[in-house]
Amino acid sequence: MSIIAWLVVGLVAGWIANMIMSSGRGGLITDLxxxxxxxxxxxxxxxxxxxxxxxxxxxxxxILVAIGGAIVLLALYRLATGRRILRNGRY
Structure with a gap:
């Protein structure tokens, strides 16, 4: 797969994983x-x-495989940095 395709799939997967994980606060670079x-x-x-x-x-x-991998990595990232998922606007 070309580097452009990796960037597109990575961006889409990171953004969707961030939305699934209920924060919506990740920056573009972090999502990518x-x-x-x-x-x-x-x-x-x-x-x-x-x-x-x-x-x-x-x-x-x-994209589905990338989303699954991104969800796992996002969960590990939040575990390592201490960030929690927002629930009803609170931590």
Missing amino acids: VIGILGAIVGGFLLGLVTKTDYTTGINVPT
């Missing part, structure tokens, strides 16, 4: 970095388990 890393980690791990390549371009399976 976590999304790209999530795409890489998610694609690599799922590829090891299923013996298939999910990083073949911008398509639904690639």
Whole structure:
């Protein structure tokens, strides 16, 4: 997959993962970095388990794998930095 495709998938995955995790506060750079890393980690791990390549371009399976990886990395990031998910406007 080209670097442009990684950036697009990473940005979309990071933004969606941030919305799923209920904060909506992440910056563009944080979303992009976590999304790209999530795409890489998610694609690599799922590829090891299923013996298939999910990083073949911008398509639904690639974005779903990237979102899953980004959610895991976002949760680990928040655990490491002490950030919590907003619930009803409060921490």
